[in-house]
Amino acid sequence: xxxxxxxxxxxxxxxxxxxxKSEAEKVESTLKGYTGTVAISMGAEEVNAVRHAxxxxxxxxxxxxxxxxxxxxxxxxxxxxxxPAYLAAVRMRDDIVPLDxxxxxxxxxxxxxxxVGDLLKEKKVAKKGxxxxxxxxxxxxxxxxxxxxxxxxxxxxxxxxxxxxYMAKNIDSLLKARGELLVIxxxxxxxxxxxxxxxxxxx
Numbered sequence: 583x584x585x586x587x588x589x590x591x592x593x594x595x596x597x598x599x600x601x602x603k604s605e606a607e608k609v610e611s612t613l614k615g616y617t618g619t620v621a622i623s624m625g626a627e628e629v630n631a632v633r634h635a636x637x638x639x640x641x642x643x644x645x646x647x648x649x650x651x652x653x654x655x656x657x658x659x660x661x662x663x664x665x666p667a668y669l670a671a672v673r674m675r676d677d678i679v680p681l682d683x684x685x686x687x688x689x690x691x692x693x694x695x696x697x698v699g700d701l702l703k704e705k706k707v708a709k710k711g712x713x714x715x716x717x718x719x720x721x722x723x724x725x726x727x728x729x730x731x732x733x734x735x736x737x738x739x740x741x742x743x744x745x746x747x748y749m750a751k752n753i754d755s756l757l758k759a760r761g762e763l764l765v766i767x768x769x770x771x772x773x774x775x776x777x778x779x780x781x782x783x784x785x
């Protein structure tokens with residue numbers, strides 16, 4: 583857990599590794615007994631889909647990059663979908679607040695940032711990623727190392743930065759309104775979110 587100094591109240595951020603089954607336990611132990619507002623780095627539609635994952639067959643077709651990520655993440659533990667940390671959070675808190683863009687907003691940002699050249703690079707990066715030796719000693723470090731690897735594609739990096747900025751603004755608004763907030767976010771986005779928050783608070 584990371585406690586972030588804020589002029590508007592108490593901000594706690596719990597970094598999670600997407601896909602790793604053991605991360606669910608970390609979320610469950612953190613949320614147990616916590617009565618404040620909880621927000622998560624997902625869009626509204628994604629929260630709803632995860633909430634009803636057990637009521638329907640989970641139809642998930644990973645991209646090439648997601649498949650390579652899962653392939654390497656298995657070195658650190660069992661990998662499952664939906665994201666176990668997100669599933670645990672949504673199950674425990676009916677009132678969880680989505681921080682990320684909705685589907686329409688994300689599509690607009692993606693089309694704005696990712697060009698044809700970036701899409702052509704995606705398969706090359708995925709192929710290279712299968713052969714790449716990642717040196718991280720733990721899953722958290724691997725997720726960040728993988729993100730750096732993928733963000734060598736400029737369009738993907740631009741999308742990541744836009745997401746961080748978007749979520750930081752939502753965190754800022756929630757914190758001003760409620761005075762305390764617990765954020766659950768993928769570990770590779772946490773540093774960027776904190777950077778954007780500090781830019782908002784110390785322009």
